[in-house]
Amino acid sequence: MATGAIGTNHQTTTTGANFIPELWSDETIAAYKSNLVVANLVTRLNHKGKKGDTIHVPTPTRGSATAKAANTEVKIQGDTHGVTNLSIDKHYEYSVLIEDITEVQALSSLRKFYTDDAGYALAKQVDTDLLTLTEGLQGGTVGGSTTAAWEKAYIGSGTTFYTGNSSNAADITDAGIRAMLLILDNADVPMDNRSLIIPPVAANDLLGINRFTEQQFIGSGDAIKTGKIGQIYGVDVYISSNCPTTTTASTATDRVGVLMHKDAIAIAEQVGVRSQTQYKQEWLGDLFTSDTIYGVGEMRNNAGLAFVVPAA
Numbered sequence: 001m002a003t004g005a006i007g008t009n010h011q012t013t014t015t016g017a018n019f020i021p022e023l024w025s026d027e028t029i030a031a032y033k034s035n036l037v038v039a040n041l042v043t044r045l046n047h048k049g050k051k052g053d054t055i056h057v058p059t060p061t062r063g064s065a066t067a068k069a070a071n072t073e074v075k076i077q078g079d080t081h082g083v084t085n086l087s088i089d090k091h092y093e094y095s096v097l098i099e100d101i102t103e104v105q106a107l108s109s110l111r112k113f114y115t116d117d118a119g120y121a122l123a124k125q126v127d128t129d130l131l132t133l134t135e136g137l138q139g140g141t142v143g144g145s146t147t148a149a150w151e152k153a154y155i156g157s158g159t160t161f162y163t164g165n166s167s168n169a170a171d172i173t174d175a176g177i178r179a180m181l182l183i184l185d186n187a188d189v190p191m192d193n194r195s196l197i198i199p200p201v202a203a204n205d206l207l208g209i210n211r212f213t214e215q216q217f218i219g220s221g222d223a224i225k226t227g228k229i230g231q232i233y234g235v236d237v238y239i240s241s242n243c244p245t246t247t248t249a250s251t252a253t254d255r256v257g258v259l260m261h262k263d264a265i266a267i268a269e270q271v272g273v274r275s276q277t278q279y280k281q282e283w284l285g286d287l288f289t290s291d292t293i294y295g296v297g298e299m300r301n302n303a304g305l306a307f308v309v310p311a312a
Contacts, residue, residue, distance in 0.1 A: 027112070027115035028290045029272075031115060031116040031117075032118075033119075034123075035120045036127065037238055038130040038197060038240065039130060042130060042260075042262050042264070042266055043262050043263055043265070043299060044269070045266055045268035047088065047269060048269055048271065050270065052088070054085055056084075057086060057266070059082040061080065063077040086266060086268055088268055088270050088293065089295055090129060091292075091293045092125050092292060093289055093290065094291070095287065095288065095289040095290075096287075096288050097280065097283060097285045097287045098110070098286050099283065099284060100284045100285055103285070118288075118290040119290070122290060122292055126267070126292070126296075127240065130265055130296050131244050131256075132244065133296060133297070134256070134265070134306045135150055135256075135306060136301070137303075138301065140152030149164045149246055150256060150308060152305075153256065153306035153307055154176075154179075154180060154307045155168055155170040155308055155309075156169070156205075156309040157173045158170075158175060158179050159180075162254075162307075164254075169246075169308040170310070171202070172206065172257070178233070180259050184259065184304070187302040187303070189261045193261055193262040193263075194235045194259065194260070194261050195236050195237075195262070196258075197240055197243065197259075197260075198309075199240065199255040199256070199309065201255055201310070201312060202257055202309050205309070206229075206232070212230060212231075212232045243255055243257055245311070246308060253311040253312075255310070256307070256308055257307050258305070261300070261304060263299055265296065265297070265298055265299060265304070266299045267296050268295045269294045270294060271291070271292055272292060273290060274291060275290045277289075
């Protein structure tokens with residue numbers, strides 16, 4: 001028969017704290033997701049748990065309707081379809097070794113810092129790789145020469161191409177946004193799933209555009225998405241401090257934004273963010289590592305465009 005006072009001497013989360021595993025992985029994944037901006041706005045290809053280092057994505061050619069004349073055969077569509085290859089070639093990690101004395105003496109907030117920092121670092125790397133690809137939209141060259149950098153990007157105020165060697169970057173304007181939207185419209189890019197990703201400096205200019213302030217609160221639960229600050233002409237607007245900076249001979253301060261449909265760029269995760277810990281006796285400490293394996297690639301060249309604004 002059990003003895004002892006009722007409600008006392010129980011094993012609680014306090015008395016059994018040393019037997020409860022720390023949720024490094026869950027905390028890191030949460031931090032990772034909360035810091036992603038661009039990766040949530042592009043096509044995601046599920047490759048988790050699968051073998052191989054390249055995904056072959058069919059790129060069909062659209063057919064056309066043909067008038068049917070009396071007593072004639074129908075015209076058979078005979079287009080040759082293409083393929084887009086997406087290489088899974090990126091493996092990034094974040095590691096820290098916490099010595100026993102630190103584990104014993106430090107506040108629990110130390111672990112929270114590292115889990116948050118790991119999630120942020122990996123999320124930033126993924127977004128950087130995706131944003132780098134936007135230089136190739138509309139026929140541009142990714143990582144081109146100094147004078148040709150972002151040569152197919154537009155300036156924020158209209159349809160003029162950016163010239164990095166003399167820096168003709170201009171603030172984003174209402175007319176500029178409409179001109180960029182027209183480029184996508186003329187390319188038959190679907191109206192839905194478009195996003196406008198801007199650097200922080202351009203957000204101040206948007207606040208001076210009536211169309212933005214009139215429409216920024218349109219929407220429902222989507223307004224809580226990471227980085228979303230409003231809408232303009234039905235396009236969701238996101239702010240990202242990770243937007244690229246131009247690297248040209250004359251200036252390194254211009255900032256790049258992008259207007260794109262989700263089909264413009266894709267990401268394939270083979271191994272999502274995972275966290276592992278291992279006790280290293282030779283170091284008398286716990287080794288904590290978070291890593292991810294993925295690939296990114298351009299899928300539809302005319303489904304997006306980059307634009308350049310001054311940094312100030």
